[in-house]
Amino acid sequence: MRTPAFWYRPPGLAAWVLAPLGALYGLGGALRRRRAVPQRAGVPVVCVGNLVAGGAGKTPVCLALSRMLAALGHRVHFLTRGHGGRERGPLAVDPARHTAADVGDEALLLAASAPAWVSRDRVAGARAAAAAGATVVVMDDGFQNPHLAHDLALVVADGAVGFGNGFLIPAGPLREPVAAGLARAGAVVVMGEDRAGVAAQAPGLPILRAALVPDGAGWRGRRVLAFAGIGRPAKFFDTLAAVGAVVVERVPFPDHHPYTPDTVMDLVERAARLNARPATTAKDAVRLPHEARAMVDVLPVRAVWQDGDAVRRLLPAVP
Known part of the structure; x- marks a missing residue:
């Protein structure tokens, strides 16, 4: 789905006009959460989610938390639904065998750093990770899933951009009302400069500040x-410009x-006509046909905490 600009x-x-549909969407989610009885996984679960549809930097935050938890002595396993993949799980992700069509793009990025599980049933996935030796599960997305208990x-x-226009899907980007979502949160991670006033909408919650830092060498x-x-x-386009790249054309696709090979070859040929190279994100790169990846440049980014100690104080201790 391509994010509507009016959001x-x-x-x-x-x-x-779409607000009544958004109200129904919100009511359905609220009823689902009210009826659910959250189940424990047997090990601590750290959920990294958001309140809006689309990316806010969850996967880089998961990777940053994994590095921090591993340094504290934890055996970290990731858990994700596997959005965009066909596998229902629970399934241990094997980057050498699985593709984005199997397990989704986030799962492949996570599995390059630590063991990762794809599971539509989050409780079953977390328990599979615990049985395989995890001492903590870091779940990428799933904040609105009420079945797995979070620590x-x-x-x-x-x-x-914060929470957009403040309306629920499809009238806006919100998966649930801001106040209801933040009432279940342990902290808010603000990625980049808080130009949208996110912190002001989360009184009483710890505000963790982070930034997506690109590896801009040679760009x-x-x-x-x-x-x-x-x-x-x-x-992403703005990030490329910020590291000094000359962006001669910008081509957005849906999340x-x-x-396909034809799509990538079209991009390669368009770039060649402009005396340029095609460039994309690490998340997009795992969705490229394998034979096309050498023809595309990738700009990696990582989440960097402004105050790492504030993050560590919130994390579960090693048992």
Whole structure:
């Protein structure tokens, strides 16, 4: 799904017309959470979620937490639904065998760092991870899933756009009302400068500040045709410009877009005509056909904490 532009503008006609559908969407989610009885996994579960549809930086935050938990002595396993993949799980992800069509793009990124599990049934997935030796499970997304009990839930918000126009899907980007979601959170992670006033909407909650830091070595002056199929492609395009790349064309795709060989070859040929190289995100790269990956440049990013000690104080201790 391509993120509608009006989601991140002041509410207009489209938002108000769709607001009744958003109210029904919110009611359905609230009833689902009210009826559920959260189940324990047998090990601590750290949930990294958000309140909006689309990307806010959850996967880089999961990877940053994994490094921190591992340094504290934990055996970290990741858990994800496997959005965009066909496998229902519980399934241990094998990057040498599985593709994004099997397990989704986030699962492959996570599995490159620590053991990762795909499971539509989050309780079953977390218990499988615990049985395989995990001492803590870091769940990428799933904040709105009421079946698995969390020991810590972090809500990630993009400081540039926050919670959008404040309306629920499809009238806006929200999966649930902001106040209801933050009432279940243990802390809010604000990614980048808080231009949208996220912290002001979370009184009483710890605010953890982080930034997505690109590995920009060698990009200055490089001519690129930038493409991305993430929640907010413009964020990636701006990051490329910030590291000094010359972005000659910007090509947005819907989130989790499955790239075909023909699509990639079209991008490569368009870039060549512009005397440029195609460039994309690490998340997009795992969805490229294997034979096309050498033809595309990838800009890796990682989440960096402003105050790592504040994060560590919230994390579960090693048993």
